[in-house]
Amino acid sequence: MNESDTPPEPSRTGGTIEVTDLVVTYGSATALDHVRLSVRSGEMVALLGPNGAGKSTLADTLSGILTPRSGTVEVGGRLAHIPEGRQLFPDLTVEDNLSLGGWRSRERDPAFVFDLLPRLAELRKRRAGVLSGGEQQMVAFGRAMMSRPDVLVVDELSLGLAPMVTRDLAAHLVALNREQGLTVLLIEQNARLAFGVCERAYVLEAGRVVAEGPCAELAESPRVASAYLGGSIEETQI
Numbered sequence: 504m505n506e507s508d509t510p511p512e513p514s515r516t517g518g519t520i521e522v523t524d525l526v527v528t529y530g531s532a533t534a535l536d537h538v539r540l541s542v543r544s545g546e547m548v549a550l551l552g553p554n555g556a557g558k559s560t561l562a563d564t565l566s567g568i569l570t571p572r573s574g575t576v577e578v579g580g581r582l583a584h585i586p587e588g589r590q591l592f593p594d595l596t597v598e599d600n601l602s603l604g605g606w607r608s609r610e611r612d613p614a615f616v617f618d619l620l621p622r623l624a625e626l627r628k629r630r631a632g633v634l635s636g637g638e639q640q641m642v643a644f645g646r647a648m649m650s651r652p653d654v655l656v657v658d659e660l661s662l663g664l665a666p667m668v669t670r671d672l673a674a675h676l677v678a679l680n681r682e683q684g685l686t687v688l689l690i691e692q693n694a695r696l697a698f699g700v701c702e703r704a705y706v707l708e709a710g711r712v713v714a715e716g717p718c719a720e721l722a723e724s725p726r727v728a729s730a731y732l733g734g735s736i737e738e739t740q741i
């Protein structure tokens with residue numbers, strides 16, 4: 504296919520993640536220790552865990568930035584990753600940041616992203632570096648959608664954002680999941696948010712999966728409730 508060919512049509516039929524016995528190391532330090540995780544097509548699954556648990560390492564391995572030491576990672580369809588801290592180009596405009604997200608899908612026109620996230624259309628000529636945290640997260644979200652993904656990995660949607668802004672972004676994510684079947688792995692420290700929008704969750708601690716299951720069941724677990732919900736169960740419904 505050459506540069507002038509039409510971009511491929513969006514395909515949301517096979518967005519899956521299958522991680523088996525995954526070991527990832529940094530030098531002699533083990534960051535992921537025989538991790539097993541699976542996400543089915545059209546699911547929205549949370550990955551919880553404290554600082555240093557290995558969540559970003561898993562995201563980076565799923566997106567191919569890191570290479571496993573052993574085990575397997577299989578992604579069905581195209582995966583896009585909203586990295587922790589957004590990692591935008593601050594001197595480029597919103598529009599140019601979005602265009603960069605379209606390199607794999609050969610998608611240059613962000614019009615469909617403006618339909619999904621109308622606020623970005625208003626901000627299109629602004630430099631990304633001058634935007635608020637919530638607006639920058641929305642640009643990172645839109646940039647990921649430019650690749651027309653089947654699977655979206657979101658690393659800390661809520662990081663540094665006010666609850667209202669987080670809820671607004673989460674509502675966009677839920678709409679994409681429910682209305683377009685986008686498969687989502689939501690990496691979060693905010694368990695209330697994650698349990699409010701996901702059906703299932705994994706809990707990662709010190710590189711190992713220590714709990715998994717339906718969010719409603721995990722929320723009942725005294726260990727999960729005390730570590731991640733401050734001891735009470737009160738879900739954030741979108």
Ligand SMILES: Nc1ncnc2c1ncn2[C@@H]1O[C@H](COP(=O)(O)OP(=O)(O)OP(=O)(O)O)[C@@H](O)[C@H]1O
Nearest residue numbers: 529532534552553554555556557558559560561587
């Ligand atoms: N480039 C690196 N070199 C060496 N060690 C690293 C590197 N990146 C991460 N680590 C270590 O690997 C472990 C897992 O880190 P990771 O960033 O994946 O955790 P995390 O769950 O995403 O944490 P946080 O919520 O704080 O972002 C930590 O002990 C961290 O110090």
